[in-house]
Amino acid sequence: MPNSELTKMTTMKKPEKILIVGGGTAGWMAANLLVSRWKDIDVCLLESTEIGIIGVGEGSTPHLKFFFDAIDVADSEWMPRCNATYKNGISFANWSSIPGFESYFHPFPAQTDDVFTVPFFFSNIKARMQGNNVNAHPDHYFLETYLTRANLGPIPAESFPFGVAYGYHFDSGLLGQFLAEKAMSRGVKRILGTITEVVLDANGSLAAVRLDDDSLLDASFFIDCSGFKSLLLQGALKATFKSFKENLFNNxxxxxxxxxxxxxxxxxxxxxxxxxxxxxxxxxxxxxxxxxxxxxxxxxxxxxxxxxxxxxxxxxxxxxxxxxMKVGRVEKHWEKNCLAVGLSQGFIEPLEATALALSFNTISLFMAHYEKGLYTNQFEDAFNKEVNAKFDSVRDYIVCHYKVNQRKDTDYWKDNAANTYLSETLNQILYFWQRGGDFAKNMYMNNLVGSYQPKSWACLLAGYGVFPPLTSDAKAAQFKPVQDMEQLADFIRRCGLNFKQHNELLH
Ligand SMILES: Cc1cc2nc3c(=O)[nH]c(=O)nc-3n(C[C@H](O)[C@H](O)[C@H](O)COP(=O)(O)OP(=O)(O)OC[C@H]3O[C@@H](n4cnc5c(N)ncnc54)[C@H](O)[C@@H]3O)c2cc1C
The missing domain is CATH 3.30.9.100 (D-Amino Acid Oxidase; Chain A, domain 2)
Structure with missing residues (x-):
């Protein structure tokens, strides 16, 4: 194909054809989202049977539920196909050696939290930061923690008036197959082949990819889901990669x-x-x-x-x-006529299972910005800024787990605790925690709330026992909590009566 023709195809107007490169979870998620919203665009997905997928990534946040809602697929349709189970949150064990804080549970949000329990949790944290002997361990406050301890699933009886967010566990290979079938049934064309060369046009935009049989595949817009290799965005377009190695050691x-x-x-x-x-x-x-x-x-x-x-x-x-693992992110996730999604745009280690959530957010935000800009790159910078903020705020939350760890047994844990490569945002969050006072209000007032709510930060910090020493018994005796812990436990237990056993729910 002559270069002049390729150039014509990459001019920024509503794309006629989008080529997704890569058939891992990120590629098939992108394919499903594109066809469910842009019915008049030809969407093709190229994958290499020789190279295959990474085949890990089996836990999610509630964003996977948002994704399935967006493509109109019910739990009952995909979960049995993917050996999937429900997830109420994550328990963390042995991150702290402080007696009483050897483990804690980080629950997903439930509507009961904001109404009944978060204010009480924060008021007890405030009192505990002042040295009072009150119960500020997160495991005693949240419905989803109770459900998990009792092996209850997250779907309540219809009469229960409060919503409960949940995630999933699944076989990533089977999820990819399910999503591939779904996307193809809705019009996505699958192409098998291995890229040997990426062809640029005269403006330096992507024009086509050459396959191992020497054929050329062109498109007006490309989505790079080629995994850690990032063949298009980092390979051909030379997007800059910002490593997070200084503050996240695992590789x-x-x-x-x-x-x-x-x-x-x-x-x-x-x-x-x-x-x-x-x-x-x-x-x-x-x-x-x-x-x-x-x-x-x-x-x-x-x-x-x-x-x-x-x-x-x-x-x-x-x-x-x-x-x-290559831990970090690109500076620009969308550049020219290329968007990177999944491992090709970056990866923050799997501690809170956030990768698919970031992929879903990236595709959804891109579609909104691309439509708003009438299919031009008008909002490319705003989009990249927003996606970077999402990556960085997830990174800060993960870094915090390592920074405040309370283990002293190896150099690894000591070096993590001594690590000073913290973002300004994380430094401020830790400052407001140590200062005491109204932690949630300070986070909101200082624009510190990103991907994680103050409740999640408080679960982490209180869960590891990041508190000052208790003051004298005399002062502790004067403190009266605003609510009775036993009443709260009884309220949560009664809420729990509306939920089924997890095993029963799966059947
Ligand atoms: C240890 C670990 C644990 C993880 N745990 C979680 C978790 O709990 N939760 C979570 O959300 N995420 C997790 N992740 C991330 C998750 O695995 C990925 O985000 C997810 O699988 C999506 O991967 P991908 O589609 O970007 O890349 P891949 O699965 O690697 O897919 C890449 C695709 O590109 C294609 N390709 C590559 N090169 C070429 C070429 N030359 N020509 C043609 N095609 C090509 C391949 O054929 C493949 O189809 C984890 C990751 C790791 C490393």
């Missing part, structure tokens, strides 16, 4: 499955190990497990041995998979 993971228990817990478990942390994700047919660690502190062989010990698999021949 590798080792993964292996174990048998599922009879009772399937509605939570991800995150357990701190010697040089990182291990996830335990329940699917209907197995647990997915992985140890996320830093190769600066431990070798892949040592990590595998430690994970096997943690899972009681020392004598088992179950195979382990070793993975590298």
């Amino acid at each position: 590798a993971a080792v993964v292996m499955p174990t048998a599922i228990s009879e009772i399937i817990p509605p939570e991800t478990r995150s357990t701190a190990l010697s040089n990182g942390w291990a996830w335990k994700i329940p699917l209907t047919n197995r647990y997915g497990n992985g140890y996320v660690y830093s190769t600066d502190y431990i070798t892949p062989e040592q990590a595998e041995i430690e994970l096997r010990q943690h899972l009681n698999l020392v004598d088992s021949d179950v195979a382990a998979r070793h993975l590298q």
Whole structure:
């Protein structure tokens, strides 16, 4: 194809054809969202059977529910196909060695929180920061924590008037297959082939990709979902990558499955190990497990041995998979006629399972900005700024887990606690926590609320026991909490009567 023709195709008007490069979860999510909103655009997806997908990423936030709502797919349709289970939140064990704070649960939001429990939680935190001996451990305040401890799923009886947000656990390979079938049934064309060259036009925009059979695939707009390689955005367009290595040390993971228990817990478990942390994700047919660690502190062989010990698999021949992680993000997720989604735009390690949420947000925001700009790059800068803010605020929340960890057993944990490469936002959040006072109000007043609400920050900091020493008994005795803990426990227990056992819900 002559260059002049390719140039014509990349001029910025409503695209006739969009080519998605990559058929991992990010690529098929993008394909489904595009066809569900832009009915008159030809959407093709190219994937390479030779290269395959990363095949991890089995936990989500409530954004995956928002995604399925956006493409009009019910839980009952996709969950059984993907061995999926419900997730009320994440429990964190052994991140703190302070007595009484060895574990805590980070629940997803429920409407009961804001009305009944968050104000009480914050008032007790304020009192605890003043040295009063009050109960400020997050596990006693939230409905979803109660549901999880009782193995209850997150879907209430219809008569229950409060909404409860939830996420999922799923087999990422099966999810990809389900999404591929759904997208193709709605008009997306799948192409198989491996890219050998990316062709630019005279303006430096993307014009076409050359495949291993020497054919050229052109399009007016390209979505790069090629994984960590980022063939189009970072490869051909040379987008700058900003590494987060200074504040997030982990760069590798080792993964292996174990048998599922009879009772399937509605939570991800995150357990701190010697040089990182291990996830335990329940699917209907197995647990997915992985140890996320830093190769600066431990070798892949040592990590595998430690994970096997943690899972009681020392004598088992179950195979382990070793993975590298590139942690950071690009400076521009949308440049010229290319948008990157998924690992090709960046990755923050999997501690809070945020990658698919960021992919969903990226595609949704892009579609809104592209439409608003009448299919031109008018809002490219605003979009990139917004996506960067989302990545950075997730990063800050993850960094905080490491910064305030309360372990002293290895250099890894000590170096994380001593790490001074913190963003200005994270420094301010930690300042307002240490200062005491109204933490939530200070976060809002100082524009510090990003991807995580003050409740989530407070769960993390209170959950690790980041409190000053208690003052004398005399002062503690004078403090009267605004509400009775037993009444609160009874309220939450009564709410819990509206929920089914997780196993029953899955059936
Ligand atoms: C250890 C680990 C744990 C994770 N845990 C979570 C989690 O709990 N929750 C979560 O949300 N996310 C998690 N993630 C992230 C998650 O795995 C990814 O965001 C998700 O799988 C999407 O990946 P992707 O589609 O961007 O890339 P991939 O799955 O790598 O897909 C890349 C695609 O590009 C194609 N491709 C590559 N090169 C070429 C070429 N030359 N020609 C043609 N096609 C090509 C491949 O064929 C493939 O289809 C985790 C990641 C890691 C590393």
